Amino acid sequence: MRVPTGEALLVSTDVLVSDRHFPAATSPFDVGYKALAVNLSDLAAMGARPLGVTLGLALPNVDPVWLEAFAAGFYTLAAEHAVRLVGGDTVKSPQLTLAVTVMGRANPAQILRRSSAQPGDWIAVTGTVGDAGLGLCSILEPNSDPASLSPADLTFLHSRLNRPSPRLTEGHRLAEFAHAAIDISDGLLQDLQHILTASGVGAVIEQAKIPLSPAAQAWFQADPTAQVLPLSAGDDYELLFTLKPQDWPQVDFPATVIGRIEAEPGLRVLDAEGQPLSLLPHGFDHFSPNRTSQP
Structure with missing residues (x-):
């Protein structure tokens, strides 16, 4: 995997845990698809093009049928965006956990950041x-x-x-x-x-x-x-x-x-009348005791 001359290498990692980031009953195809999608979204937010991905998979048990469906979901999206799986690891764990790292490329002068918003935007x-x-x-x-x-x-x-x-x-x-x-x-x-x-x-x-x-x-x-x-x-x-x-x-x-x-x-x-909302809702807290991916 090579980065074209003059471009920057961008890397992003996400960890997804069953019943924290997706309901345990989610189909294995959808788990595989979403595991890659949320990481590619990080590259999108930086204005990058994907190069490759690694996958770490922690499983309670080895179920060939589940793994086949999971891989189908993962590779369906990977093929759509020409992303290659370049490495990874598997291990036994009490809870299904996925660690995905994506690598992308971008013009260093055009990387989108969180720190560049300006008054009047x-x-x-x-x-x-x-x-x-x-x-x-x-x-x-x-x-x-x-x-x-x-x-x-x-x-x-x-x-x-x-x-x-x-x-x-x-x-x-x-x-x-x-x-x-x-x-x-x-x-x-x-x-x-x-x-x-x-x-x-x-x-x-x-x-x-x-x-x-x-x-x-x-x-x-x-x-x-x-x-x-x-x-x-x-x-x-x-x-x-x-x-x-x-x-x-x-x-x-x-x-x-x-x-x-x-x-x-x-x-x-x-609000619709132009009045400020007095109590703003909070987003997802990764360390909240609440299950799954919404507040």
């Missing part, structure tokens, strides 16, 4: 937000989804949870003009706060502008109390980024402006 997000969180709610609490939600809507929400799409093409494009970026893994507000802290700035977000899928809109129409979920639910793996307003015409993929960067530190979220 627009804040935008790719795709739609909150789908994975709703999908998880419907799995962990089967009676939580509204009766009016169609089977197709539920299938969509579950696919967004179990098979996220790493926004590699969008990330590489953003590297040409965006200031800062991060992928939404732990919740929109929590991940935005990482940018604000690293950049030494503040932000204001308009809740009504957060992009929602038709499935999420149908859920919130039946249960308005759940509308705060897109602010905190993780696992969407969309890209949250900042850019100069004049650079917005260069965004040639689905994305939505949801706020702006301010010089004064702090994070404000405005």
